[in-house]
Amino acid sequence: MRISNQTNREDGPKRGFGQRKSERLFKKISLFALLAVVAVAGCSNGTSEPNYVSAYKAEDANPELSAAINKFALDLYAKLEDEPGEADPGPNRMISPAGIGIALSMLKDGAEGETAQQMDGMLHLNGMSPEVLAESQMILSDLLRGSDPAVKMDIANSLWSRQGFEVNKDYAERIEKSYGAQVQAIDFTSDQAVSTINQWASDNTAGKIPEVVEAPLSENLVLLLMNAMYFKGDWSEPFKKGQTEDLPFYPEGGQEVKVPTMRQSGDYAYLDGEGFEAVRLPYGETRNFGMILALPDENSSLDEFKQRQLPKFNAWSQELSDNEGSIELPRFKLKDKLTLKATLSALGMVDAFSDQTAELGGLAAGGAQPGDIFVSFVTHDTFIEVNEEGTEAAAVTVIGAETTSVPAPQTPFDLKFNRPFFFAITDRTTGAIVFMGEVGNPAED
Incomplete structure (x- = not known):
């Protein structure tokens, strides 16, 4: 496991990390x-x-x-x-x-x-x-x-x-x-x-x-x-629609399905954690809001992630640091x-x-x-x-x-969210988790 102590950032894409982790995809949202x-x-x-301006700091x-x-x-x-x-x-x-x-x-x-x-x-x-x-x-x-x-x-x-x-x-x-x-x-x-x-x-x-x-x-x-x-x-760095294509997603214990999958590369806040990898995709101008996506390792599962790592979310979500890589993420609704x-x-x-x-x-x-x-x-x-x-x-x-009545040498990653994964939308201003969830099958509504 590599945990970097660099300052948490929410910038765009970087290449390369999901290939070595699996060709299976969670579909449990x-x-x-x-x-x-x-x-x-x-x-x-x-x-x-x-352009609402808060009365508070x-x-x-x-x-x-x-x-x-x-x-x-x-x-x-x-x-x-x-x-x-x-x-x-x-x-x-x-x-x-x-x-x-x-x-x-x-x-x-x-x-x-x-x-x-x-x-x-x-x-x-x-x-x-x-x-x-x-x-x-x-x-x-x-x-x-x-x-x-x-x-x-x-x-x-x-x-x-x-x-x-x-x-x-x-x-x-x-x-x-x-x-x-x-x-x-x-x-x-x-x-x-x-x-x-x-x-x-x-x-x-x-x-x-x-x-x-x-x-x-x-x-x-x-x-x-x-x-x-x-x-x-809106994403701070939107995905290009022309790069979206139907790619396989591998539900837990189910058959492969083809789903529209978005692709992007660049610099991201990223973590290679214990049994999972995580990346943060920022929204808007200030990048205070962002979606944290966590992908369990290929030899693990979403259930294991939820049992072992979700209780530690507040800790590891602060360890994401700037890294170059690429992302594949299915559209879902x-x-x-x-x-x-x-x-x-x-x-x-x-x-x-x-x-x-x-x-x-x-x-x-x-x-x-x-x-x-x-x-x-x-x-x-x-x-x-x-x-x-x-x-x-x-x-x-x-x-x-x-x-009644401490930073390690960067390694390019290639992150493919083509198996069940976790996500969370957070706000840096308040430190609050705004939304959180998991995608087990993006083909299901």
Whole structure:
């Protein structure tokens, strides 16, 4: 293994590394967007203006929140192996822990007692108060929006309450102010309720996620907490379409398939790690956003990588250094929908889902007894498309609450992503992992 201590860079291509590693290709796309940030206060739709300039500097970000976000993201992604959130998991998977984390943070603001403690532990907040959490997320969100004028990073939050259910006024005001959330009462029994909620999701994901709830909604539903995230960035060094051609991809244990594969050479931030190689492809002008792609060695597998190296992501992702090489990367496009009740329960958030012990009194005016209000579902819809120009990704999380009542000599590399591989989109300004995933079969949507 060679680990260089050179300064991390995000420049373009370099030649040569994947040939010696394998002619098999992963086809398991699992987008794992990991950043728990919130919309800027007073910006209820989270939309970034062109050339948006953040009111904050990188040093204003709370490092404890960034660390908590990434820990939760890695925990969540690992737990999906046991609790995948879908009845028939395919070779591709995709999530945005970032959006999930934001929605859960809003919920935690109304949690009490053991329920709040369980959520605190799951989110690795170490006793961070709701006030500090909300302020820290607001700053992080603003920094993300202004990280690169050429990259669009939007975050939106909303709280929908059933008409007749009196939301805790202080809670609603905090969510609206600190998280920039749209707060609205709606008749969940009306024909328009579902279309209105779905329209909000569509509007805040550029139409990529047009449907997140279905009719009829439960008659016991009293609250919906929602987060939407949208990312669109062009590669700093776009792939040339003329170099894209159908090349073989080798799914784990499956037959070879031909997929449109992009090719590029140049200087990249690269790592020859223990049992894998990784490269970072930057977006935009500042190159703060970038996609980290990790390819397990030919004699290894994506499962082994996730078990051994994914928990160390925060460490090895800082070791990438400038190297010359070439890349082959399949185009891919994915959509996914997960239900996360079992996954989050397995991570320690147990009481919130119980109609006996959930302590969510902070959500309701006048409070509530344990079990009066509980979380009935958490759904997560995601979308990503990667092509020659860049990447477009979106995610919507919905929480439903019901009531009972040192440098080494450089060696040119040739990196061919023609077998299952991992990827992550990160931001250097905040240190946050924005999206993360894996491609097991780019031929499957």
